[in-house]
Amino acid sequence: MLSVQKVLKKTALSTTTDFNMPEVVRTYNCPVCGSPVRVMRAVIMGRERIIDRCLECENRQMALEAEESRKRAIARHMQEIFNEESLINESLKNACFENYHPKTDLQLQAKRIAMQYAQKFALDKPCNLLFSGPYGVGKSHLAVAIVKELMKKGHSCIFISVPRLFTKIKSTFGRKNGITEDQIMETLAKIDCLVLDDIGAEHIELDRDGEGKGWGVSKIFEIIDSRAGKHTIYTTNLTGEQMEKRFGQRNMSRLMQNTFTHRMDGDDYRRQAFREA
16 A cells, blocks of 8 residues: 555656646747747657647637638528528529620729729728619629629628518518528628619608608618628619608618719610510
């Protein structure tokens, strides 16, 4: 039977052998981030080991991985909330910059603006974009092209027409299971880039003077307000005066905040294809 002294001596020896307090061997500045790095020598489980790594770089890498994981989680959540057919119309699924062929100078300018928007997109520099103009001049086409380029870069995006979005939200009313309105609104608020296509075509109540009121107007304001500090793209067939009358000055003021606008012109390419046929 071991004496108390022998047990204590054996425990102390084991502890010393298994792990020694690390000793600083040298220091230098990380060639990647410039942060100071301490090279440590330690004895672990009886073996001498040299620990030479930049904690700042490791923290940054962990932060990047966490951000990527967040984006993937948002993308999965987005797919759960918005089924594929509610996002992009069949006619727009193949839309990209390469197959958009401008017919007018304003359409050419719009294409250049869209390409520049996708190229310079940065989460810390939010900027909104609004394409207006008549039907069939390529507003939605260019918005889809932007979304596709951003998703290639790993950004989370949603493209949806406002009328379909309203239908999606209303479908949650009175349901006891499935996606909720709060989940839809939360996703719209958090997504990196949201495209609200055909804003102004949704059904809303109008007063005697033709100005919007009620649930539809308040919901538009709620969505726009939740996008503060985020990238949002709008397409519309309405003029600025028509939009202000429909949504009110407060909504228009928020919508136009940090928003670059471009009005497009030209013939409706759908009608042109019909005439040619």
